[in-house]
Amino acid sequence: MSIPLLVAGILAVAIPLQLRRAHRPEQDLVERWARGHGVELTPENRALVTDYLRNASVLRTWGGVAGAVLPSVIAFAWSGRVQVLGFGTDGESAPLAFGTIFIGYLVGALCAEVALARPVAGTRRKASLSRRELTNYLPHRVVVAQRSSAVAGAIGMIAIGLVPYADSASNPGLPWLALAAAATLAFGAGLEAIERWVVRRPQPVTSLPLVAADDAIRVNSIHAVAGAGLALLLLLCSGVALGLQASDVAALHSTMVGPAAACLVLSLFAWRHVGQGSRRVRHPAATSDVAPA
Amino acid sequence: MILEIDPQSPVSPYEQLRQQVTAHVLGGGLERGDRLPSIRQLANDLGIAGGTVARAYRELESDGVVTTHGRHGTIVAGPPVRQPPPPAHLITAARSYADHASRTGASLDDALTAVRVAFASERTA
Numbered sequence: 234m235s236i237p238l239l240v241a242g243i244l245a246v247a248i249p250l251q252l253r254r255a256h257r258p259e260q261d262l263v264e265r266w267a268r269g270h271g272v273e274l275t276p277e278n279r280a281l282v283t284d285y286l287r288n289a290s291v292l293r294t295w296g297g298v299a300g301a302v303l304p305s306v307i308a309f310a311w312s313g314r315v316q317v318l319g320f321g322t323d324g325e326s327a328p329l330a331f332g333t334i335f336i337g338y339l340v341g342a343l344c345a346e347v348a349l350a351r352p353v354a355g356t357r358r359k360a361s362l363s364r365r366e367l368t369n370y371l372p373h374r375v376v377v378a379q380r381s382s383a384v385a386g387a388i389g390m391i392a393i394g395l396v397p398y399a400d401s402a403s404n405p406g407l408p409w410l411a412l413a414a415a416a417t418l419a420f421g422a423g424l425e426a427i428e429r430w431v432v433r434r435p436q437p438v439t440s441l442p443l444v445a446a447d448d449a450i451r452v453n454s455i456h457a458v459a460g461a462g463l464a465l466l467l468l469l470c471s472g473v474a475l476g477l478q479a480s481d482v483a484a485l486h487s488t489m490v491g492p493a494a495a496c497l498v499l500s501l502f503a504w505r506h507v508g509q510g511s512r513r514v515r516h517p518a519a520t521s522d523v524a525p526a
Numbered sequence: 527m528i529l530e531i532d533p534q535s536p537v538s539p540y541e542q543l544r545q546q547v548t549a550h551v552l553g554g555g556l557e558r559g560d561r562l563p564s565i566r567q568l569a570n571d572l573g574i575a576g577g578t579v580a581r582a583y584r585e586l587e588s589d590g591v592v593t594t595h596g597r598h599g600t601i602v603a604g605p606p607v608r609q610p611p612p613p614a615h616l617i618t619a620a621r622s623y624a625d626h627a628s629r630t631g632a633s634l635d636d637a638l639t640a641v642r643v644a645f646a647s648e649r650t651a
Contacts, residue, residue, distance in 0.1 A: 357530055357531070357533075358531045358532075359528050360528070360529050360568055360572045361529075361563075361571070362527040362528070362562065362563060363563070364563045364599065365563070435570040435571050435573070436570075
C-alpha cells in the first residue's frame with residue numbers, strides 16, 4: 234500500500250470520528266471543564282460556558298480538518314498533483330506538512346474566541362481594578378518558548394541560505410529564505426499579539442460568577458492559540474534542522490538529527506500539553522467590594 | 527476591587543474614577559506599589575473613552591496618589607498629598623451620614639451627590 238493511500242485511509246477514519254466528537258460533546262463535558270478550570274457553575278454562567286465549549290469544539294475541529302484537507306485540494310487544483318498531508322503519489326514527500334492542521338486549529342480557536350458573545354455592561358458600568366497581563370493567563374515559559382522558537386527558526390533559515398548544498402536546486406536561495414525568516418518572526422510576534430488581544434478584550438464586571446467563567450474562557454482560548462502556534466513554530470524548527478542536516482557541511486549531518494527530533498517531539502508535546510487540558514487564571518479574582526466610603 | 531461608573535450621574539466619569547481610586551487608597555484596599563490597570567484595559571472594561579481614564583490617572587498623579595512609570599504602568603504612590611486630613615468633627619459627622627446612607631441602600635455616588643446638593647443650597651441660602 235502506498236503511503237498517500239495509507240494516510241488518506243487514516244484521515245478517512247479519524248476525521249468523521251473527530252467531527253462526531255465535536256458535534257456531540259459528552260454529557261458531563263461542561264462540569265469537567267468547569268472543575269478543571271476552577272469555575273463554580275451557577276445558573277448565571279452555565280449558558281456562557283456551554284455555548285463557548287460547543288462553539289470552540291466545533292470550530293477548532295473544523296479548522297483542524299480544513300488544515301488537513303485543504304492543502305490537498307489546493308495542490309490538486311493548482312498543479313494537478315495528488316498529495317495527502319504532504320505525501321504525494323509522485324513519490325515526493327514533506328513529512329512535516331501536517332503542520333497545516335495546527336494552522337487550521339489555530340484559526341478555529343481564534344474564530345471561537347471572536348464568536349463568543351460576552352456579557353455586556355448594564356447602566357452602571359463596573360470594572361475590576363486587577364491588572365490583566367498575558368502571564369496571568371499563559372505561563373511565562375510558554376511566552377519565552379514562542380519567542381525563542383520563532384528566533385531559532387528564523388536564524389536556521391538564514392543559515393540554510395548560507396551553507397553549501399550539493400544539489401543547489403534544492404535550496405531556494407538566500408533572498409527567499411530571508412523573506413521566510415522574516416515571515417517566521419512576524420508569525421511569532423503575531424501569535425503573541427493575538428494572545429495579548431484576547432487578554433485585553435473588554436471584561437465588564439456584571440457578576441462574579443460571569444467574570445470567573447470569562448477568565449477561564451480566556452485561559453482556554455489563549456492556551457489553544459499558544460499550543461497550536463508553538464507546535465507550528467517547533468515543527469518549523471524541526472524542518473529547518475533537517476534542512477541544515479541535508480547540507481554539504483559534514484559536521485551538520487550528525488549534529489542536526491538530535492535537534493530535529495527534539496523539536497518534533499516538543500512540537501507534539503506543546504500541542505498536547507499547552508494547547509489542551511485544564512488551566513487556571515493566575516491573578517486575584519475580582520471581589521465584590523465597592524469603593525470604601 | 528471594583529470601580530463603578532454611573533453615566534447618568536452629574537459627576538463626570540473621570541471624577542468618579544478619581545474619587546473611587548482615592549477612596550480605595552485611603553481605605554487601604556490599594557497599597558503603595560500596587561499596579562493599576564492600563565488605560566486601555568480600564569476604558570475597554572468600563573466602555574468609556576481612553577481619554578477619560580487618562581485624565582483620571584493624570585489627576586491622580588497630580589494628587590500624588592499614583593505615579594506613571596512608562597511601560598511598567600500606573601503605580602499607587604500613597605494617599606493624596608494635597609489633601610489635608612479632615613477635622614475630627616467632620617469625620618464623625620461623615621461616618622454617621624455614611625452609616626445612614628448605606629442603611630437606606632444609597633450608593634456612594636448618590637450619597638456624594640446629596641452632599642454636593644446640600645452644600646450648594648447652603649451657599650445660595
